[in-house]
Amino acid sequence: MGKIVELKNVSAGYTGEVILRDVNLVVNDHDFIGIIGPNGGGKTTLLRVVLGLIRPYKGSVTFFNGQESSHGNIIGYLPQINRIDTRFPISVTDVVLSGLMSKEGILGRYSGKQKKLALEMLEKMGVHNLRDKTVGKLSGGQLQRVYLCRAIISSPRLLMLDEPSTFVDTKFETDFYEILKELNDDMAIIVVSHDVGTITWYVKTIACVNRDLHYHPHSTITQEQLAAYNCPIQIITHGDVPHTVLKTHNH
Amino acid sequence: MAESFFELLQYRFFTNALLASVLTSINCGIIGTYIVSRRLVFISGGITHASFGGIGVGYFFGINPVLSATVFAVLSALGIEFLSKKADVREDSLIGIFWSFGMALGIIFIFLAPGYAPNLMGYLFGSLLTVSPADIWMMLALTVVVSLFFLLFYKVILFISFDQEYARTHRAPVQLVNYLLISLVAATIVLSIKVAGIILVISLLTIPQTIANLFTTKFGKIMLISVIIAFMGTFAGLMISYNYNIPSGASVIMSLIFAFIIAKLLSIIVNSLKVKTSYRNEPVETD
Numbered sequence: 001m002g003k004i005v006e007l008k009n010v011s012a013g014y015t016g017e018v019i020l021r022d023v024n025l026v027v028n029d030h031d032f033i034g035i036i037g038p039n040g041g042g043k044t045t046l047l048r049v050v051l052g053l054i055r056p057y058k059g060s061v062t063f064f065n066g067q068e069s070s071h072g073n074i075i076g077y078l079p080q081i082n083r084i085d086t087r088f089p090i091s092v093t094d095v096v097l098s099g100l101m102s103k104e105g106i107l108g109r110y111s112g113k114q115k116k117l118a119l120e121m122l123e124k125m126g127v128h129n130l131r132d133k134t135v136g137k138l139s140g141g142q143l144q145r146v147y148l149c150r151a152i153i154s155s156p157r158l159l160m161l162d163e164p165s166t167f168v169d170t171k172f173e174t175d176f177y178e179i180l181k182e183l184n185d186d187m188a189i190i191v192v193s194h195d196v197g198t199i200t201w202y203v204k205t206i207a208c209v210n211r212d213l214h215y216h217p218h219s220t221i222t223q224e225q226l227a228a229y230n231c232p233i234q235i236i237t238h239g240d241v242p243h244t245v246l247k248t249h250n251h
Numbered sequence: 252m253a254e255s256f257f258e259l260l261q262y263r264f265f266t267n268a269l270l271a272s273v274l275t276s277i278n279c280g281i282i283g284t285y286i287v288s289r290r291l292v293f294i295s296g297g298i299t300h301a302s303f304g305g306i307g308v309g310y311f312f313g314i315n316p317v318l319s320a321t322v323f324a325v326l327s328a329l330g331i332e333f334l335s336k337k338a339d340v341r342e343d344s345l346i347g348i349f350w351s352f353g354m355a356l357g358i359i360f361i362f363l364a365p366g367y368a369p370n371l372m373g374y375l376f377g378s379l380l381t382v383s384p385a386d387i388w389m390m391l392a393l394t395v396v397v398s399l400f401f402l403l404f405y406k407v408i409l410f411i412s413f414d415q416e417y418a419r420t421h422r423a424p425v426q427l428v429n430y431l432l433i434s435l436v437a438a439t440i441v442l443s444i445k446v447a448g449i450i451l452v453i454s455l456l457t458i459p460q461t462i463a464n465l466f467t468t469k470f471g472k473i474m475l476i477s478v479i480i481a482f483m484g485t486f487a488g489l490m491i492s493y494n495y496n497i498p499s500g501a502s503v504i505m506s507l508i509f510a511f512i513i514a515k516l517l518s519i520i521v522n523s524l525k526v527k528t529s530y531r532n533e534p535v536e537t538d
Contacts, residue, residue, distance in 0.1 A: 015339065051420045052420065053416060077417060077420045079414070079416060079417060084413075084414055085290070085413075088412070089288055089464065089467075089469060089473055090409060090413050090470060091468075094409065094470075098413070098417070101407070101410055101421040101423055102421035102422055109406065110406070134469075136468070137468075150417075
C-alpha cells in the first residue's frame with residue numbers, strides 16, 4: 001500500500017483560462033475515487049493533468065513508481081468513447097494491443113504471447129467473439145468493454161475512467177461497475193462521472209471538482225462521515241459546499 | 252493505332268512511364284491509406300495546391316520544379332500542422348490560406364518568368380509519358396523511405412492515427428510522428444504530380460483506398476489492396492493516355508472512377524446476397 005500520485009497546489013486549464021485552481025489530491029493503492037461535479041467544473045481537466053496530457057500552470061504532479069517521475073505505463077486510461085473516430089479501420093484486437101504501447105516500444109510487431117494476453121482480456125469482458133471486428137461495427141457497450149481491455153492490459157497501478165457510463169445501457173452499467181469493483185483488488189481506480197446516483201454505490205471516496213469554488217481550501221471527507229450524512233451525495237453535488245476537492249482518506 | 256504492349260516496352264519513355272506508375276502506386280497506396288483513415292484529405296488538397304508555388308519558383312529561377320515544389324509542399328505541410336496547434340487559427344482556415352497562397356505565388360512567378368513556360372500543362376494535368384530518369388530516381392527514393400517507415404513503425408503509426416490522445420498518455424512521440432508523416436504526405440503528393448497533375452492528384456490518394464475499404468476494414472490490408480488498385484488505374488490510364496493523346500491525369504482518374512463504380516456495384520450485390528442468405532440460415536445476431 002503506497003502513494004501512486006500526488007497533486008500539490010495544481011492550477012490548470014486551457015489557453016490561459018484557469019479551470020482548476022490549487023487542487024490537492026493523493027491517490028493511494030486500492031483507492032476507488034469517484035470524481036463528481038458540474039459540467040465545465042474541471043473534472044476532465046483534472047484527469048488530463050494526472051495523465052500528463054496538459055501541463056499544470058502551477059503546482060506539481062508527482063508519481064511514486066520507484067524509478068522515475070513520469071508515469072510510464074502505471075496508468076490505464078479509458079477516454080470518453082464519443083471522442084474517438086470509430087470509422088477508423090482498426091480491429092478490436094489491435095485496439096487492445098495498443099494498451100501495451102509504452103511497455104513494448106514502438107518497433108516491430110506483437111508476439112503471440114501478447115496476442116494471447118489481448119484475447120484473455122477480451123474473454124474476461126465477454127467480448128472475445130468480436131476480436132476480428134472493426135471498431136466501427138461495435139455498439140457503445142461493446143466499445144466500452146474493448147477500451148477497458150486496452151486500459152488494463154498493461155496491468156496498471158491506477159485506472160482512470162472518463163464518463164464510462166455515457167452511451168451505455170443501464171444493465172451493462174451495473175455489470176461494468178461490478179467489473180471495476182473486481183479490478184479494484186489489483187489497482188486503484190479514479191472514475192469521473194456526472195451520474196452521481198450509480199457511482200456512489202461503488203466508489204470508496206468522492207472528490208468534488210468545481211472551479212467556481214476554487215478559492216476555498218480543500219477538505220477531507222471519510223466514508224464514515226458520508227454514511228453519517230445519510231444523503232451525502234446531494235450535499236456534495238449541489239455545489240454549495242465550499243470545497244473543490246475532497247481529499248481522499250485511507251484507513 | 253494501338254501497338255501491342257510488348258512493342259511499347261521497347262521505348263524508353265514507355266518503360267519510364269511504367270516504372271513511374273509502379274512507384275507512384277506504392278507511394279500513393281500507402282500514404283493515401285494514412286490520409287483517408289485520419290481524414291486528412293482536405294489538408295492534402297491544400298498541400299497539393301501550395302506546391303504550385305514551388306513550381307513557379309522553379310521556373311523563375313531555373314531550378315528543377317519538382318525539387319522546389321517538394322520544398323514548398325513539405326514547408327506548407329509543416330506550417331499548417333504547426334500553426335494549427337500553436338497559433339490558435341483553425342486548421343481548415345489555415346489550409347485554405349496555404350492553398351490559395353501557393354497557387355497565387357506560382358501564377359505570379361510563372362508570369363514573371365521570361366518566355367513560355369514549357370510543360371506547365373504537364374504539371375497541372377499530369378504527363379506520365381514525359382517522366383524523366385531523375386523523376387524516377389526521386390520516386391524510388393521516396394518508395395524506399397515510405398515502405399521502410401511503415402514497415403518499421405506500423406504499430407505506432409496505427410495506434411497514433413487511431414487515438415492520438417491515448418498514444419500521448421503512453422508517452423508515444425505523437426508530434427514527431429505527425430510531422431514526419433505529414434512530410435511524407437507532402438513528398439508523395441509532389442512526386443505523384445507527374446502522374447496525375449496538381450489538380451487531380453488527390454484522387455490517387457483517395458479513390459483506391461475507398462475501393463479497398465469496400466472489401467476490407469483493416470489498415471494494413473487497405474494499404475495493400477490500394478497499391479494494387481492504384482497500379483491498375485495508372486496502368487489503364489497510361490495506355491489510354493498514350494493511345495488517345497490525353498493528359499495522363501485525366502485518363503488515370505477516369506479509370507479509377509470507373510473501377511470504383513464497378514466495385515461499388517459489386518459490393519452492393521455481394522452484400523444483398525449475404526443479407527438474403529443470413530435471413531434464411533442464421534438467427535439475427537443480437538448484442
